[in-house]
Amino acid sequence: MSAGLPLALVALSVLPFTSPTAHAADARGAAGEVAVASPTPLPTAQINGVVWDQKIVGNTVYAVGEFSSARPAGSSRGENEVPRSNAMAYDITTGALLDWAPTTNGVIYSIDASKDGKTLYLGGNFTRLNDKDTFRLGAVNASDGNRVNLGISPNTEVRDVEVSPDGSTLYFSGAFTQVNNKARSRVAAVSLPTLSLADFAPRVGRGLVRTITVAPDGAQVAIGGSFSDVGGSSNPGMAIIGSDGTVKSTNINSVIRNSGTYAAIFSLKSDNQGLYGAAYSQEGTFEGMFRANWSTGDLDYMADCHGDSYDVHPAGGVTYVAGHPHDCSNIGGFSDTAPSSYYNALAYVNGRTGTVQRNHVRGYTDYSGQPATTALQSFRPNFIVGSYTGMGQATWTVEGNDKYVVYGGEFIGVNKKGQQGLVRFAIDSKEVPPQGEGDDNGGQDNGWNNNDWWNNGGGRDNDDDDDRDNDGWNNWGWNGGGRNDRWNNWGWGWR
Known part of the structure; x- marks a missing residue:
């Protein structure tokens, strides 16, 4: 998120201050050796727009978003392309493009699978699925992409879908006010x-309620977004709710309060270790990633790294984040640079x-x-930003x-190297969490600045550009923080 409206500075001294040296010792003692993905990308099928969500079932990665074609790894734009209408799949072990190809007439924001993996549920802003009326929430077969009747119709967009751990309930969230004509x-x-x-x-x-997730025992549901309250109680940006719809009293909002036009909890995930969140903020309080206790809402830890975080994936001893952090010095990590170096993929000790x-x-x-x-x-791959959404x-x-x-x-x-919209990394290395101080960004520039590949014209030809045909940094049509009506008036800047 870009610099813009100043944020109020709030001191929250709860635990004793720990020096970077003590912090590093705690890291080595608490985490030991952890398995981390290699930063070297593996050949992966590509798309020509934006991917908003993914679901892995067996050896298949199902990807959804807004795009009109897909192509194999290594192919330039316009080469070996096949039609794909906002949904596609590839083999996670080889990166090969698969035949699975349901179609919609609008963006798909989210995907999840039934407990047996045979049915995939889609949420978005479409009204047709495989050429049949399907209003914003639909289902297809995982095997062949054929439409499965669901019969549930929200009156406006769906942003997230999640199946309960026991497979009995499909939860969904978004901007709607009615479903099947019921409030x-x-x-x-x-x-x-x-x-x-x-x-x-x-x-x-x-x-907006951007994200929803369910506790492992199915007894509680967490929602996140830019909303102001739930059930009349002040729960800005996040709330934990019983499966009966009752809002739970937790401690999370006493620390993290992200809501409004320019702030939100963007993603929530769950596993047996806790509730994870990724957040951006220009008028809220927090940018970064956190894990909380499902029962109390107490923070287990936070990655107080400046720069937005958009998604989080817990993987045993490591938690991965998508976003653009550029300063983790508050947790003993890399400091900001001039100009800033943005990291679009990071890994943290879980x-x-x-x-x-x-701060x-x-x-x-x-x-x-x-x-x-x-x-x-060890995990800091170097991404080259795209221009499809106009948000850089x-x-x-x-x-x-x-x-x-x-x-x-x-x-x-x-x-x-040209690789558009999708990429995979192998978990094949071990790392002992390093001492926090002295972390100098590893010499990476991540494509936002000082990138020889881009500055020498690597992003100006059809081989690696996206389907907006923008010729470089200055032609994105991105307004650096002004309103972008096409993308639901998110209107953020990044910083």
Whole structure:
């Protein structure tokens, strides 16, 4: 997010301050050796627009977003392209493009799978699925992409879908106010055995619900976004709700309060270790990633790194993030540079390794004393930003399994080689979390600045450009923080 409206500075001294040296010792002692993905990209199928979400089922990665064609790894734009209408799939072990190809007449924002992996649920802003009326929430076969009747119709866009761990309920969130002509305030659920609208109906106040996730035991649901309140209680940007729709009293909003036009909890994920969130902020309080306790909402740790985070993927001892962090000095990591070096993919220790240090950068909230994690040095691939959305970003989504981590977005290159929209990395290395101080960004520039590949014309030809036909940095049509009506008036800048 760009510099813009100044943020109020709030001191939150909860735990004793820990020096960088003590922080590093905690990191080594708490995490030991962790398995980390290699930063070397593997050949992966490509798309010509933007990928908003991914789902891995077995050896297949299903990717959704807004695009009209796909092509094999190594192919330049216009070569070996095949039609794909906002949904495609590839083999995670080889990167090969697969035949799976359902079609929609509008963007797909989210995808999730049934418990048995045979059905895929899609949420977005479409009204046709495989040429049949399907209003913003649909389902298809994982095997052949054929439409599966769902019969649930929100009155406006769906931003996220998630199936409960027991497979009985499909939760979804977005901007809607009705589902099947019944009042539902931006959050709703479907009973999958009966394909009927469930009674789950929390009242969410003004703002978008971007993300929804379910606790491993199925008893609680967490929602995130830019909303102001839930059930009349002040829960800006995030709330934990019982499966009966009752809002739970937790501690998370006493620390992280992200809501409004220029702030939100962008993504939430869940596993047996906790509830994970990724956030951006220009008028909220937090940029970065965090993990919280499902029961209390207490923070387990935060990655207080300046620069937006858009998605998070917990993978055992490591947590991966998509976004553009550029300064992790508050947690003993790399400092900002001039001009800034933005990291569109980062990995953190999945656990507390110390405490947040005092913030000294104007416009950012001070979280000194809060529990902190450590940014790992070995996974920092170099992405070249794309221009499809007009927001000057690279990665929007990250998923993975025990062997691979996969990123999606609107990037047009990785490590100075053409690779558009999708990429995979192998988990094949080990790292002992390093000492926090002295981390100098590893000499990477990530494509935002000082990138020889871009400056020498690598991004100006059809081989690696996206389907907006923009010829370089100055022709993106991106307004650096002004309104962009095409993308739902997000209107953010980045910083």
